[in-house]
Amino acid sequence: MQDTELYARLLNLGRGWRVREVRLDMSKDRVDVWVESTDDGTWLCAECKTAVALYDHTGEQLWRHLDTCQCRTYVHARLPRTACKEHGVRQVAAPWAGPRSGFTLLMESRLIDTLKECDVTGCSRLMRVSWDEGWGIVERAVRRGRERKPHRIPAYLGIDEKSFAKRHNYETLVCDLQRGTVEHVVDDRRQESLEAYYGQFSAEELAGVKAAAMDMWDPYIAATHAYVPQAKEKIVFDRYHVTRLVSEAVDKIRRQEHKMLAAQGDDRLKGTKFLWLANEENIPECRQVEFDAIRKANLRTGRAWAIKEALREFWNYTYRRCAEKFFLRWYFWATHSRLGPIIKAAKTLKAHLANILTYFKHRICNATAEGLNSKIQMVKEMACGFRNREHYKLAIYFHCGGLDLYPATVAS
Template sequence: MQDNNLDLPFWEGFSIWNFDRRSDGIWISLVPTVGSIARCSNCARACSQIHGRYWRTVREMTMVGEPVWLQVHLRRVRCPDCGTCAEHIDWLERHARVTRRLAQFVGLWCEKLPVAHVCEMTGLHWETVRRIERAKLATQLAALPIAEPVRLVMDEFALFKGHRYATVVLDADTRQVLWVGEGRSREAVRPFFEWLGVERCRQIEAVAMDMNSAFDLEVQQHCPRARVVYDLFHVIAKYGREVIDRVRVDEANQLKHDKPARQKVKRGRWLLLRNPENVPEDQQPKLEELLAANQALMTTYVMKASLKELWQPRTAWQWRRSWKSWLRMAAQGTLEPLQRFARRLHPYWRGILARLRWPMHTGQLEGINNRIKVMKRMAYGYRDSEFFFLKIKAAFPGNP
């Protein structure tokens, strides 16, 4: 066993001293190959003076299905430039508890599999896998160029079980996730602007967000040049909940005497909330029948279509005309939910018109939110959200 000059293709600079099979796995002792020169871990300089030696136990990749433990005999060198330092080893990071090869393996599989599977594959403890992944993510993020955002998209997403929320800030131009933080209040997003700093905040020209979020005031406070742009996606979702759903329920209630008609209205939800271009051809007659038989639903439907058009203004003048006419139509009708919605929408007109100059695409966020959902499932058990946020940031490094 003790052939100190056996040159292995791995554990470079070291030779096997002892090999032992125990109940908890395979134990391999490694000592520096005779004649190998120790190098300073700080400056990589070859050092002839050895200050001392010590043993360190680290994990290696599983062999023939068994965990492998390496006991490595390491040298401490006396570097003329750096003083007393640990020796440099190609295959083992300083302070790491696993070899670089195993860390790379774990890092690679953590991108594709849930953590529990990676633990099973490697026999590593949950905490160890997480530590490895965290180090990898931190290295990836540190290598990114400094972001210089001009347009931002801010949105919230539900965190674990939907009781808590988190906010994500995206660079609209590079699609880089710049920041993720817990909460959705003004105070919760303040650390983002503090992180961005006064200079970069001054560069921000537009910020797209949900009309109902608390972000607009915070944006105005930190970014003096920024225009707030309200998101069509959120407004339409709100319209669906507060107008279409409401009117549909009211209408169904009025049709108590007419069971078939009532059923049609009740079941029409899906048809009504869909974009007309997404309603399959065979369902089209159903939708038309539903609308024709019901004046109130027809109105909410037409009003939804023209509300959407307000997000595609051609000129400010044309927008103003459509906006006024939309508000007038909503106010003059007899539908209470529609009137209420219009009253609430009114004060937000600047952020709707802002789209004329800042045509921000909300689709960007939908895609990212979907991927966050998948990551949430994969990261099942990541109890600390800070780690989850690190994962999100690393998954969206942007394309500068």
């Protein structure tokens, strides 16, 4: 087989195209392939797809293709232009590349595969492309995926805020809890942020929302009430946020008490922060004896911890009424504990109880979409280098959006 025929096959050139020349330059580890249109090609107007006459050819264009062994491989071609009576002069699409891409379809798909596995810096090293080229692929892929995405609102929503770049910048993420995808990312966590998402849908579509898990965050609650019919029965306060509220109260008490004890030369609470925050069964074995001793020492921290641990039982109930009874008993205990931060947390939970109890109907929380949170966390870690908020958002769509990212093959 001749090299020109080999590359014509490898590039899957259809009728109307051939490889004119292949040049190998071993000193540069580079293969250059010149493709040209054959005279007998019938060209379709890019707009209306009717057969039209050849007008002229563009200047030579260049596409990076998959490597040939160790050699970077480039495709060169002058693309035919047609003159349609209705649409004027148009460039014929190259069957091997998408519009305005500097890569062939196969190379673009391979870059997307690589970008799914590592960050842009890693991809640019492995694939020998520049960072900007790698990032350009991410942008194109997300744009393509979002254009193709069907217009629909998920039945089970997860609404969560994520901080960005260690500052007090937030993004609101709207997730599809059933598909485990991020549907929408919008700046800030204000009422308007979430309303920007809801606002895309008709009243009928919004009525299709069965439940929405979220933090006890007033702007999200208000936005959901404003847009989703029967929001009162559909809002489910996220289990994780409920637990965190009480854990934070325990931590506050520990800090206060440690300060007080340390002033008297008592260092028992030093270095114990994570022991009190962990679930009881997750206390490391090597610290169990130490932990048991301080727990039994009748410290305020120990009492707060016991109240926090007791609340875990709440989530094990099957029936809403039983869970409610349990909560009210727990609430009595918590509010009579004389532990300020615990009382405050318990009162917040009581005020939001109706939509904490909706959990027993819908059984959703933001961790329902398994793996989604760890994926978002991975993007956040990769995004440490991004000082740009738009980059962070695009990376979330790329990795967590469940989008069809790949270029479509061009019908020849």
